[in-house]
Amino acid sequence: MTIKAALLGFGTVGQGVYEILEEKQQDLQHLLGRPVEVVGILVNDMNKSRPVRTETLVTDRFEQILEQQPDVIFEATIGQEPGYSYIKQALNERIHVVTANKVMFAAHGEDILEVADFHDVGIGYEATTAAGTPIIGTLSHLLQINNITKVEAILNGTSNYILTAMQQDGKSFSEALQEAKDKGYAEADPANDIEGHDAFYKLMILSQLLHKKQPVWSDVPLKGISQISPEDLTEAAQKGERIRHVAALELINGELSAQVKPVALPASHGLHSIDGVDNAITVSGDLVGSVTLRGPGAGKRTTASAMVEDFVRILQSAPIYQLH
Amino acid sequence: MTIKAALLGFGTVGQGVYEILEEKQQDLQHLLGRPVEVVGILVNDMNKSRPVRTETLVTDRFEQILEQQPDVIFEATIGQEPGYSYIKQALNERIHVVTANKVMFAAHGEDILEVADFHDVGIGYEATTAAGTPIIGTLSHLLQINNITKVEAILNGTSNYILTAMQQDGKSFSEALQEAKDKGYAEADPANDIEGHDAFYKLMILSQLLHKKQPVWSDVPLKGISQISPEDLTEAAQKGERIRHVAALELINGELSAQVKPVALPASHGLHSIDGVDNAITVSGDLVGSVTLRGPGAGKRTTASAMVEDFVRILQSAPIYQLH
Structure with a gap:
């Protein structure tokens, strides 16, 4: 019996997931005990023509996806x-979900987590924040008793x-932006990146995860x-x-304080040396101290990697009855 | 019904675990559904007199510990x-184990993991490597499909x-070593630290985790x-x-190559900026790219933090029948 996966969206990230599921067939079977299809x-x-197996259903109707009775859905719209x-x-049909959609998850993450919990279904959202850098997993699974x-x-x-x-290279803003676009790092709408909205959504996702709440969005200084x-x-x-x-x-005296803006950092600051397309997150825990995760913050493979890792972890802990 | 914990060793790390279990009673009950004792x-x-509750058994006989029928043992000898x-x-008595003992785990980790697996009992060893920095968890749980x-x-x-x-401060070697001792960073025998043995053991633990094998110890250049x-x-x-x-x-063509030594690193290298008592680990995955974890590499609270985090994760996934 195979594990049935469906993809919503077949842009850069969706294609990355498809490729990895194809390339890693053997490893997935080894980890999960069954092949993934x-x-x-x-x-x-x-x-549009797409580089997928001819027998794979490609559709623009979500009902047709559900008719396939997938065990898991990768959402990358x-x-x-x-x-x-x-x-x-x-989730209501007890299908596990892995998402990379940060705008959606920043707004509706709380509700989605509740629905998933109610049905005892897995929800993975590592790819929404810092691409493949495993910050969501670290905070959810590895630093649970730390405040x-x-x-x-x-x-x-x-x-x-x-x-x-x-x-470093003395480029102008527009030259550097064009270079980021050419390398496939910039989002579909670069305004989201350069005006700080993308970082804001990710910060709200971290706030929800850490504190089960978010600051009022319009109160957060954003530049x-x-x-x-x-x-x-x-x-x-x-x-x-x-x-x-x-x-x-x-979190200060129970009140959340958030800001998103350019800051001049001295050499002694842990984020000073983070170059290029990397992301880095420093969290301060009351027991562990200050821990930093650094990794590529954008890119097809690294974002898709986070989604497939979520998928593996969810399937490993899923009760048998959830598998169709 | 309480979760019964026992400590083997009551040095710096063991005391740290005891303190955290006391301080975090409420959080542990919330996470695990039962109090921890x-x-x-x-x-x-x-x-020696020790700052523990008067009703707690303190003994120099391991049999007396087993007679208490603990659910989990923290090993910090x-x-x-x-x-x-x-x-x-x-493990043979189906007691979960969390260890901080790197020398022991580098030598016997493979056997211990097999025995734990055979009995379907949890074994945590995050604290053996890089103190509280969650590298073992990241490689075990968060980066499973990455090669x-x-x-x-x-x-x-x-x-x-x-x-x-x-x-940075122009101190001599012996001045700096004394400072590290004063701050409680240096191991009982500082030779282990400054001659590279401690880093070597941790590298062997990572090798076992990643590749299910280790290089021949005497073949590894160690300085x-x-x-x-x-x-x-x-x-x-x-x-x-x-x-x-x-x-x-x-890992090059299936062959392991390891070395432990001082290296002069240019500013562009990710480990160049790691200062003070911090540890940092850069892993290169075929999907995610290069990911770095950085955090305190020594200290009572941060090492004990890793042990208690392991404990939480093991208890969360333990089948009910394993709890006495």
Whole structure:
């Protein structure tokens, strides 16, 4: 009996998941005891040709995906809808869900986690935050008894890539942005990256995970990097500092304080040395102290890696009755 | 019904575990659904007075610990024996085990994991490597489908502390070592730290975890930092480099290659900026790319944190029948 997987969305990340499920057939069978088969792919445009097995259902109708009775759904669509509705429907049918959709999960994560919990179904969202860098797993599974009161993070790979290229190579903002686009790091709409919205959504997801609540969105000071000039960077460099786009969250006397903005960091700061497309998250736990995770913050394979890792972990702990 | 815990060894780490179990009673009950009680502590010297509840059994006889029928044993003794024998006996009686004993686990980890697996009992060893920094959990649970072929790491907090103090503050080797001792970072026998043995054991534990085997111990080039002079550090600094004590492991065509030695690292290297008592581990996965974990590499609370986190995770997934 195979494990049946379906993909919602077949952009960069969806294709990455498909490729990894194909490449890692043997390893997956070894880890999960059964082979994994992609039984359906939901797309927007039926007319595009796609590099998938001919027997795989490609459809633009979600009902057809559900008719395949998948055990797990990989959701890699853009925006709150229809991703949110699809996920809720899937969870209600006791299908495990792995998502990379940060905009949707920042807004509806609390509800989704409740629905998943109610049905005792797995939900993975590692890929929403810092791509493949396993920060969600670390906070969910590895640091449970630690009280994490403070997070400081570089959460947008594109912004960090641009700042690094401007500072190290003397590029202009627009040159550096174009380079980030060419390398496939920038999101579909680069405004999300460079105006700080992408980092903001990820910070809200971390807030929900750590504190079971989020600050009021409109209260969070939010500033991107589009106004940073080469002169700002030169000025910082003269003081031995580097400008980084920092998302910060702190719980002070039960109140959440969050901000997302460019900050000039001295060499002694742990995020000073984070270059290029990397993301890094520093969490301060009352027992463990200050722990930092660093890894690629954008890219097809690394984001898809997080989704397949979530899938493996969910299937390993899923009760047998949940498998169709 | 309480969860019954016993401690083997009541040095720095054992005391840290005891304190955390006391302080976090409420959180543990919330996470595990039942209160946790320390039912016994195994010590060497019965004549020392110890800050524990008067009703807690303190004994120098392991049989008395077993008579308490603990659900889990925290092993924080020094050296291969008697820790190894105690752990095997505990596992055979289906008691979960959490250990911080790196020397023992480097030598006998494979056997211990087999025995634990045979009895379907939990074994936690996060605290053996990089103190509280959750590298074992990340590799065991969060990066399972990634093929990790390369590890580069700073694994000895004392060595890194000494190198940092020599380089940044111009201290001599012996001054810096004394400072590390005063702060409680250095192991009971500092030779283990400064001659590289401690980092070597941790690297062997990572090798076992990643590749289910270890290189022949005597084949691994092993050099500590005791021969590093202030002149070496100055020379490196003039080239913009820093000397770090690096443990490296790579799988090349199925063959393991390992080495543990001081290396001069350029500013572009991810381990260049790791200062003080911190440890850091960079793993390269075929899907996720290069991921680095950084955190305190020594200290009572951070090491004990790793043990209690292991305990929580094991108890959460333990079948009911295993609980006495």
